[in-house]
Amino acid sequence: MFVERDMALEEWLGETSLFAGVEGVHLRELSGIAMLASYKPRVNIFSLGDPGNGFYIVKEGRVKVFMLSPDGKEQILHIIGPGESFGEVAVFAGKSFPAHAVTLDKSSLVFLPRDDFVALVSANPALAFNLLAALSQRLRQFTLMIDALSLKEVPGRLAAHLLRLSEKQASGDRLLLELSKTQLASFLGTIPETLSRILSKLQRAGFITIKGSEIIIVDRRRLAELAEAGKF
Amino acid sequence: MFVERDMALEEWLGETSLFAGVEGVHLRELSGIAMLASYKPRVNIFSLGDPGNGFYIVKEGRVKVFMLSPDGKEQILHIIGPGESFGEVAVFAGKSFPAHAVTLDKSSLVFLPRDDFVALVSANPALAFNLLAALSQRLRQFTLMIDALSLKEVPGRLAAHLLRLSEKQASGDRLLLELSKTQLASFLGTIPETLSRILSKLQRAGFITIKGSEIIIVDRRRLAELAEAGKF
DNA sequence: CGATCAGTTGACAATACTCAAATACTGTGG
DNA sequence: CCACAGTATTTGAGTATTGTCAACTGATCG
Numbered sequence: 468m469f470v471e472r473d474m475a476l477e478e479w480l481g482e483t484s485l486f487a488g489v490e491g492v493h494l495r496e497l498s499g500i501a502m503l504a505s506y507k508p509r510v511n512i513f514s515l516g517d518p519g520n521g522f523y524i525v526k527e528g529r530v531k532v533f534m535l536s537p538d539g540k541e542q543i544l545h546i547i548g549p550g551e552s553f554g555e556v557a558v559f560a561g562k563s564f565p566a567h568a569v570t571l572d573k574s575s576l577v578f579l580p581r582d583d584f585v586a587l588v589s590a591n592p593a594l595a596f597n598l599l600a601a602l603s604q605r606l607r608q609f610t611l612m613i614d615a616l617s618l619k620e621v622p623g624r625l626a627a628h629l630l631r632l633s634e635k636q637a638s639g640d641r642l643l644l645e646l647s648k649t650q651l652a653s654f655l656g657t658i659p660e661t662l663s664r665i666l667s668k669l670q671r672a673g674f675i676t677i678k679g680s681e682i683i684i685v686d687r688r689r690l691a692e693l694a695e696a697g698k699f
Numbered sequence: 700m701f702v703e704r705d706m707a708l709e710e711w712l713g714e715t716s717l718f719a720g721v722e723g724v725h726l727r728e729l730s731g732i733a734m735l736a737s738y739k740p741r742v743n744i745f746s747l748g749d750p751g752n753g754f755y756i757v758k759e760g761r762v763k764v765f766m767l768s769p770d771g772k773e774q775i776l777h778i779i780g781p782g783e784s785f786g787e788v789a790v791f792a793g794k795s796f797p798a799h800a801v802t803l804d805k806s807s808l809v810f811l812p813r814d815d816f817v818a819l820v821s822a823n824p825a826l827a828f829n830l831l832a833a834l835s836q837r838l839r840q841f842t843l844m845i846d847a848l849s850l851k852e853v854p855g856r857l858a859a860h861l862l863r864l865s866e867k868q869a870s871g872d873r874l875l876l877e878l879s880k881t882q883l884a885s886f887l888g889t890i891p892e893t894l895s896r897i898l899s900k901l902q903r904a905g906f907i908t909i910k911g912s913e914i915i916i917v918d919r920r921r922l923a924e925l926a927e928a929g930k931f
Numbered sequence: 932c933g934a935t936c937a938g939t940t941g942a943c944a945a946t947a948c949t950c951a952a953a954t955a956c957t958g959t960g961g
Numbered sequence: 962c963c964a965c966a967g968t969a970t971t972t973g974a975g976t977a978t979t980g981t982c983a984a985c986t987g988a989t990c991g
Contacts, residue, residue: 536850542845560832560839561832562839606834606837609841657979661980667940
């Protein structure tokens with residue numbers, strides 16, 4: 468977890484969704500308070516209840532944010548990729564972290580300490596607006612996620628997820644599950660056995676073709692119907 | 700839907716969670732752009748996809764915010780009570796409303812038009828901080844909600860809900876379901892039949908006593924265990 | 932090359948949903 | 962204030978989906 472300071476950081480921050488459109492001066496200030504650190508895969512960043520002394524932006528790698536039920540089962544809330552941030556909630560709500568976070572890959576993360584950051588934002592309404600928009604966006608995603616989770620049946624949730632992935636990756640009908648199937652099961656709020664069965668069922672029914680971690684959408688229209696109706 | 704202007708509004712806004720701690724001058728400005736309107740019960744406020752030209756604060760009554768699945772089943776996202784706001788996400792994300800909203804009771808709502816409001820906030824970073832904290836708080840609640848929904852079994856979700864209600868109402872072991880049982884079922888992501896059966900099961904098992912819409916918690920410890928473990 | 936872990940498959944149990952029908956409530960018009 | 966219509970709630974019977982437990986395969990990594 469080696470900490471360094473980096474000149475190119477300034478420029479990179481400006482490409483981040485949180486700080487897109489922020490003026491150069493303020494980017495410089497931001498990079499002045501930022502701390503860059505490297506992490507190995509599967510390393511804990513923070514746990515539920517830890518004091519929120521600042522928040523993070525992913526520079527490289529991926530971070531998993533999740534809740535843990537008492538019997539150890541996890542529900543994944545987000546997978547955070549490069550340019551995305553996590554942990555801001557604790558900073559603004561003035562409370563502790565509401566979830567757990569660990570790296571999935573070898574990663575480098577930018578840390579922004581709470582007090583310094585709050586001081587910066589107080590002086591810059593434009594910065595505040597970026598943040599408001601980003602939080603609103605996230606809230607909107609959660610709305611969709613709650614909606615998806617209440618599609619009670621797993622096939623519907625899976626279909627919706629595959630379509631979102633396909634759109635995001637924009638590589639035609641070919642897509643990559645970006646998680647292990649076990650992790651994906653957790654993300655969809657189910658277990659690996661069930662996911663496995665449903666994937667093969669969708670393949671048998673001619674919706675998709677499975678090649679390991681790569682999926683080919685064969686019948687997009689029926690997949691979309693499934694995602695809409697929520698049941699098979 | 701009669702619109703009026705109100706002097707006491709200014710003072711009331713300051714007691715709102717969104718604007719707590721805001722200085723008098725700014726409260727005056729806020730009340731200057733605010734529009735107060737009355738609604739009958741079960742009236743539509745906005746629907747998913749409507750343009751977000753502003754947002755609302757509940758002055759009296761309650762508003763239900765929900766998603767609708769294609770076959771007409773609803774998943775309640777929030778019940779908004781006096782002093783709470785809804786619809787801000789559309790304002791800051793610069794997009795349309797991500798859900799539906801209807802009044803549950805006879806209600807009066809304060810409407811804050813987007814453009815005027817954005818202008819005010821731009822001039823006042825302090826105002827922005829209140830908003831950031833409020834949105835963060837909401838995000839935190841959604842985190843908990845997603846966690847609760849993924850406690851797949853209904854008894855666990857119900858137990859957790861009863862305990863939250865009891866805490867919120869702070870009237871010892873006696874609590875009021877603040878929704879019809881049908882609405883509560885939807886909020887918990889299930890159907891009335893299932894809720895009914897589980898309520899009587901909890902009563903038979905000596906966890907609670909049911910008197911119509913009033914519940915008495917008989918064995919708080921076991922109820923808490925149920926909420927923790929998520930299964931009966 | 933053995934150990935560990937992800938993924939798959941089968942048998943079974945449990946939970947929750949659907950459909951149907953009976954009963955209790957609510958509000959309204961007369 | 963009462964009767965009626967329209968809801969809400971409850972209960973029953975059957976079905977479906979998903980979770981649990983267990984065993985097996987295959988890949989990966991020391």
